[in-house]
Amino acid sequence: MCQNCQQQQGFLAELIDSGLLIDTGVDGLYGRSGLFEEVVARFDDLITRYGGQDGAEVARFPPAMNRQHFERSGYLKSFPQLAGTVHAFDGDERAHAQLLHDVADGVDWTAGQKSTDIVLTPAACYVLYPVVAKRGPVGKGGALFDLQSYCFRHEPSKDPARMQLFRMREYVRFGTPDQVTEFRAIWLERGQTMMASLGMPLEVDVANDPFFGRAGRMLANNQRDQRLKFELLIPIESVEKPTACLSFNYHQDHFGTTWGIKTEDGETAHTACVGFGMERVALALFKHHGFDVQKWPAAVRDVLWP
Amino acid sequence: MKSKIRDILKTTARLPVDVATLADDADLYNAGLTSFGTVELMMALEEAFEVEFPDKMMNRRNFASVAAIENAIQSILSERV
Numbered sequence: 001m002c003q004n005c006q007q008q009q010g011f012l013a014e015l016i017d018s019g020l021l022i023d024t025g026v027d028g029l030y031g032r033s034g035l036f037e038e039v040v041a042r043f044d045d046l047i048t049r050y051g052g053q054d055g056a057e058v059a060r061f062p063p064a065m066n067r068q069h070f071e072r073s074g075y076l077k078s079f080p081q082l083a084g085t086v087h088a089f090d091g092d093e094r095a096h097a098q099l100l101h102d103v104a105d106g107v108d109w110t111a112g113q114k115s116t117d118i119v120l121t122p123a124a125c126y127v128l129y130p131v132v133a134k135r136g137p138v139g140k141g142g143a144l145f146d147l148q149s150y151c152f153r154h155e156p157s158k159d160p161a162r163m164q165l166f167r168m169r170e171y172v173r174f175g176t177p178d179q180v181t182e183f184r185a186i187w188l189e190r191g192q193t194m195m196a197s198l199g200m201p202l203e204v205d206v207a208n209d210p211f212f213g214r215a216g217r218m219l220a221n222n223q224r225d226q227r228l229k230f231e232l233l234i235p236i237e238s239v240e241k242p243t244a245c246l247s248f249n250y251h252q253d254h255f256g257t258t259w260g261i262k263t264e265d266g267e268t269a270h271t272a273c274v275g276f277g278m279e280r281v282a283l284a285l286f287k288h289h290g291f292d293v294q295k296w297p298a299a300v301r302d303v304l305w306p
Numbered sequence: 307m308k309s310k311i312r313d314i315l316k317t318t319a320r321l322p323v324d325v326a327t328l329a330d331d332a333d334l335y336n337a338g339l340t341s342f343g344t345v346e347l348m349m350a351l352e353e354a355f356e357v358e359f360p361d362k363m364m365n366r367r368n369f370a371s372v373a374a375i376e377n378a379i380q381s382i383l384s385e386r387v
């Protein structure tokens with residue numbers, strides 16, 4: 001079933017050769033074929049079948065966010081190395097001429113670029129917190145949102161499961177500590193049931209985010225000690241280092257404090273989210289069941305194409 | 307050492323309370339120490355005491371109180387000898 005697990009570098013080449021991914025010349029930036037998108041769409045639908053009955057408010061944003069919101073979010077404290085910011089030309093005719101000369105000479109032409117009001121979305125839920133904060137305290141039952149967005153992370157890699165631009169579906173829960181930890185516990189179960197129904201070899205483990213620098217080790221250690229992040233792992237590029245395809249995160253009051261989000265009784269809201277790596281799950285399916293979806297196990301096809 | 311730790315706490319940890327009101331064993335997280343406050347505190351302590359916290363000592367417990375910080379630094383200094 002998984003004939004290529006021993007090949008460390010081969011999977012990306014196979015995906016491109018088969019046409020599922022389309023090479024752009026930049027590691028981690030790929031086009032997707034119609035078949036790849038069909039699988040992503042079927043998995044997207046499967047998520048909704050599991051989570052759609054919870055009454056989440058659906059919101060879709062373009063893959064970019066307000067720079068001021070991004071700055072306030074604290075992302076630069078934790079992951080400055082991953083952030084992607086949008087800059088644009090803001091000069092006069094003379095600067096334009098210089099720009100064209102620099103491009104023609106093959107030298108750095110970006111010195112005159114100015115930051116815009118836009119930053120690429122690093123995780124689907126980052127756009128949401130200021131929106132919820134602006135609405136005022138969340139109601140007695142808390143709040144629940146359904147998001148999906150392309151996300152950017154500056155980490156070029158030959159591992160097809162580590163793309164620079166990829167889609168993340170998320171359910172994000174706001175409320176009391178009990179409400180949000182119960183939400184996460186439910187999704188830890190649901191996530192395993194869902195992925196097992198797709199015939200995936202999986203394990204769930206405590207995890208940490210890739211915090212920047214040596215000081216980031218402390219944030220990572222604390223995150224693990226407090227069991228704030230779990231990942232559902234499936235081998236894709238490597239059996240020894242399986243890929244996180246779903247993650248289950250309890251932020252405690254981090255975003256509630258950052259954005260001043262309150263519960264109905266005036267306490268700082270806690271938040272949690274479950275994230276689904278759409279491309280990663282599609283890649284896992286192709287890896288374990290092959291590139292011909294017609295030949296996927298009937299049980300898996302029945303789940304994805306009910 | 308405790309008074310030096312308290313001075314560093316005052317200038318880097320950005321606690322919402324007066325450090326002087328906290329006992330040596332008072333829980334700094336209950337007093338408002340944040341994750342990032344801990345990181346800044348660690349870097350300031352490293353500079354002031356000329357030590358480097360090894361990976362295994364980078365955790366909340368070692369920064370949970372003035373006494374815990376002192377123990378941690380003394381442990382690093384003693385291992386150096």
